[in-house]
Amino acid sequence: MKRHFRSSYVKAGIILFLAAAAGFGLPWVLLRFGDEQRLGRVEQEEVSQMELTDQPVLTIVEKIRLMQRASSNSMVLAKGRNYSTDTIGARIAGELDALSELGLPVPSADLEDSVFSMTPVFMMDVESENSFIVWTGEVYADSGVQMELSLDDETGKILSLSCVGSVYEEIGSGTDAADSFGGYLGCHVASKSVSDSEVTGYLDEEMKKIYESEIQNQAESGSTWDDARAQVNERWGLDNLGYTVSVNYGDESGMEVQYWISVSEGDGSLQILPR
Known part of the structure; x- marks a missing residue:
């Protein structure tokens, strides 16, 4: 019976010691280890949900x-x-x-x-x-x-x-x-x-029609539109x-x-x- 009580006292003393130590900040290593494990699980879950894609090269x-x-x-x-x-x-x-x-x-x-x-x-x-x-x-x-x-x-x-x-x-x-x-x-x-x-x-409207008509006639004779326009411009000064x-x-x-x-x-x- 005395041995049983002694064992209970020892367990109670250990619990009280750990509680007191926590109050004085002694087991910070244990607490930090627990925090890091929890943080690691959260980061792992977040990374697993992230989808990385290659940035396309745009034209x-x-x-x-x-x-x-x-x-x-x-x-x-x-x-x-x-x-x-x-x-x-x-x-x-x-x-x-x-x-x-x-x-x-x-x-x-x-x-x-x-x-x-x-x-x-x-x-x-x-x-x-x-x-x-x-x-x-x-x-x-x-x-x-x-x-x-x-x-x-x-x-x-x-x-x-x-x-x-x-x-x-x-x-x-x-x-x-x-x-x-x-x-x-x-x-x-x-x-x-x-x-x-x-x-x-x-050019006024009448002269513009004559101008465009001459370009069209020049283009129909085999010149490109740009060449026809240049030739008409030269003739017209x-x-x-x-x-x-x-x-x-x-x-x-x-x-x-x-x-x-x-x-x-x-x-x-x-x-x-x-x-």
Whole structure:
């Protein structure tokens, strides 16, 4: 009987000791071990419910359409993946040179001393969760030309361009401009419509009908529409003051995006903008 009571006293003493020790914070190792085990179970359950998916690589058309979607959000970044504020200027200058070599009437003079005010922006469609980084901003050249543009951080391609103050030696044709910019983007021309509103804007309605009729007759004789217009302009003493092109570009995504290309020699303006 005494042995039984002694055993009970010992058990009670151990329980009281552990309770007192807990009050003084002694068994923190045991408590922390228990917390870590419980936390580990929670984290394991959360990770098991998380689904990781690869981010798809978007085509140029998909990126432009993403920018236009109402479900897209944007966030300003400190730098892009491939370019920073220190390197983006050189890339822009190189791309403008490339567009100029393709015959597009873009400012291609030395931009070394120009001011580049460009910002990288993270664009994400909250519905599809597709995303990409685009640079947007302005360029101020010493020549007085001012440009607004956007550039894809992944490919380094200029996606849009608007400038004023350019002095054009030759503006080319609207058809060539549409084809050249599509090739630059890596897209094909799905459809296009070219108008010479800048030229016909100087003619009254009667003269405009005669002008368009002569172009049509010249084209029917075997000339392309652009060549026919140029020949009529030369006979009439008209300079090619500009053109406007509405063009649809497509790519391997199977989708299309519409662009507006407009050149005016009068005020030295150029717009290459998605619609």
